[in-house]
Amino acid sequence: MIQSIDRAARVLSSLQGARHLGITELATLLALPPSTVHGIVKSLQSHGLVAKEPNGNRYMLGPALLKLSNVYLDTLDVRARAMRWTRELSRRTGLSTRLGAELFDEVIIIHHNLRPDGSEQMPETGLSIPAHASAMGKVLLTYNPDAADDVLTRPLRSLTGETVTDPARLILQFALVAERGIATEEDEAVLGESSVAAPVVDRSGSVIAAVAVVMPSSEWPPDDNVLNDLRETARNISRELGATVWPPPVSRRHALDD
Amino acid sequence: MIQSIDRAARVLSSLQGARHLGITELATLLALPPSTVHGIVKSLQSHGLVAKEPNGNRYMLGPALLKLSNVYLDTLDVRARAMRWTRELSRRTGLSTRLGAELFDEVIIIHHNLRPDGSEQMPETGLSIPAHASAMGKVLLTYNPDAADDVLTRPLRSLTGETVTDPARLILQFALVAERGIATEEDEAVLGESSVAAPVVDRSGSVIAAVAVVMPSSEWPPDDNVLNDLRETARNISRELGATVWPPPVSRRHALDD
DNA sequence: GAATTGTATTCGACAATGTCGAATATGGTA
DNA sequence: TACCATATTCGACATTGTCGAATACAATTC
Numbered sequence A, B: 001m002i003q004s005i006d007r008a009a010r011v012l013s014s015l016q017g018a019r020h021l022g023i024t025e026l027a028t029l030l031a032l033p034p035s036t037v038h039g040i041v042k043s044l045q046s047h048g049l050v051a052k053e054p055n056g057n058r059y060m061l062g063p064a065l066l067k068l069s070n071v072y073l074d075t076l077d078v079r080a081r082a083m084r085w086t087r088e089l090s091r092r093t094g095l096s097t098r099l100g101a102e103l104f105d106e107v108i109i110i111h112h113n114l115r116p117d118g119s120e121q122m123p124e125t126g127l128s129i130p131a132h133a134s135a136m137g138k139v140l141l142t143y144n145p146d147a148a149d150d151v152l153t154r155p156l157r158s159l160t161g162e163t164v165t166d167p168a169r170l171i172l173q174f175a176l177v178a179e180r181g182i183a184t185e186e187d188e189a190v191l192g193e194s195s196v197a198a199p200v201v202d203r204s205g206s207v208i209a210a211v212a213v214v215m216p217s218s219e220w221p222p223d224d225n226v227l228n229d230l231r232e233t234a235r236n237i238s239r240e241l242g243a244t245v246w247p248p249p250v251s252r253r254h255a256l257d258d
Numbered sequence C: 001g002a003a004t005t006g007t008a009t010t011c012g013a014c015a016a017t018g019t020c021g022a023a024t025a026t027g028g029t030a
Numbered sequence D: 001t002a003c004c005a006t007a008t009t010c011g012a013c014a015t016t017g018t019c020g021a022a023t024a025c026a027a028t029t030c
Helices: A003-014 A023-030 A034-045 A064-074 A077-093 A135-143 A145-153 A167-180 A224-240 B003-014 B023-030 B034-045 B064-074 B077-093 B135-143 B145-153 B167-180 B224-240
Strands: A050-052 A059-061 A096-103 A106-113 A128-130 A183-190 A193-201 A207-216 B050-052 B059-061 B096-103 B106-113 B128-130 B183-186 B193-201 B207-216
Touching: A003 A023, A003 A034, A003 B003, A003 B034, A023 A034, A034 A050, A034 B003, A059 B064, A064 B059, A064 B064, A064 B106, A077 A096, A077 A106, A077 A207, A077 A224, A096 A135, A096 A193, A106 A135, A106 B064, A128 A135, A135 A145, A135 A167, A135 A183, A135 A193, A135 A207, A145 A167, A167 A183, A193 A224, A207 A224, B003 B023, B003 B034, B023 B034, B034 B050, B077 B096, B077 B106, B077 B207, B077 B224, B096 B135, B096 B193, B106 B135, B128 B135, B135 B145, B135 B167, B135 B183, B135 B193, B135 B207, B145 B167, B167 B183, B193 B224, B207 B224
Parallel strands: none
Antiparallel strands: A050 A059, A096 A106, A096 A207, A106 A128, A183 A193, A193 A207, B050 B059, B096 B106, B096 B207, B106 B128, B183 B193, B193 B207
């Protein structure tokens, strides 16, 4: 791990708060001398990864990130393949759908289809949700025991009263997911919102993403048509990626076995 | 400039091509030894800024970029303020509108309103366009002579037969922009698409963004209502940001004066 | 299935490079 | 105007990143 790159990445992370930060603030946050931070920030700035506030001397994330992120999305194979299927899924179920990928202990939404009823809705692409509080996250963790270990060793943050924060309970849920190929979440990330998710598998048989259907908790539980449509969608995307089996087998040992 | 951070940023840039790259390819591209590149890439990977292809050993941009970029957009003051005005501008003119910021020799679209006619359109947020081929770019360069110098010293790439690639002609256009507070572009970036742009000014009087109206070239030139609506929009956003004068005066000397 | 090639990856010595503290500049506030 | 807080510059030092060689790995060919 290269020290200065690691520090640079930490600077970017620190800049994710709503508030913009000055050199001194960053320095105390990272426990580094201001001159060191200054050098890092200027290097990032010269590539547009960080920008100085128009007036004032605070720093914020830079526009180059938007460009890179756009390329990221455009060249993501899963996403390109999944889009037409999730659109169809949204249409059939009348619900909003998401495609998500793992980002450490979170799931990041890499594609979002609005509910087709034309109501006012926020685009959710780019949002990230703690893995343990999301149906997609539960899917991804179930099929990636390494990631699961990582998440379960740290304390689990509660987002709503319903968030499952007990590792043991989560592990039980993983077992269910492995069995049914489907994960659920009821009000665990956002009150009034629940979701069901299924794994997306690639040629090599690894789970590389998850598809989800999101519904108002008032309509919970989803009826069997929705579950079947979701399953079909996940299977279709996976097939298009070259997967041969669906749902996939769970790779091996789980956190409990240690 | 910190060497390793500079190199890391270059790695990210190189990964912007549609094709994913292996360590060796990156190494030859950057003229560095493979082991060096490997260290950099692994450091970036450990922060999710770069990701290994699911199977295979090529690298691509990572999901952390999407998260950072999302924060970038959400915390951009201009964007938040401009959105409601550009939506209104789209509605009044029946055209698609853009908000753009400078990114070195390009303009990056930080907000996009679709044409309200409900036709099939691509969201453009995140796209970047060479500054010299875009109306927004001409606005930004006109009011940032430093950036203009930078762009004009390098050869200008032609995107369509109509792209202005002669620095002298561009400088003439900048003078016109400075006079009228409005820049135009006819088929210069995309054939069949033309646009008009105006500057967005902040409290300190600097031009920090540009608003544009995009129309099919068949409807060119825009009538006076469109121009007035655009000007009003730019003025309103600027006012909301604390600007006192609009259009702003051009700061000082221009490339020609050297 | 064995061999070969083109990869990625690990390792350790060297010195180039980033780091840090002190000195200086800047800008805002009393 | 003087003061304070913050950003920024500078240079000596030793930590740290760099590089080439050695190794491991994987795919492809015969």
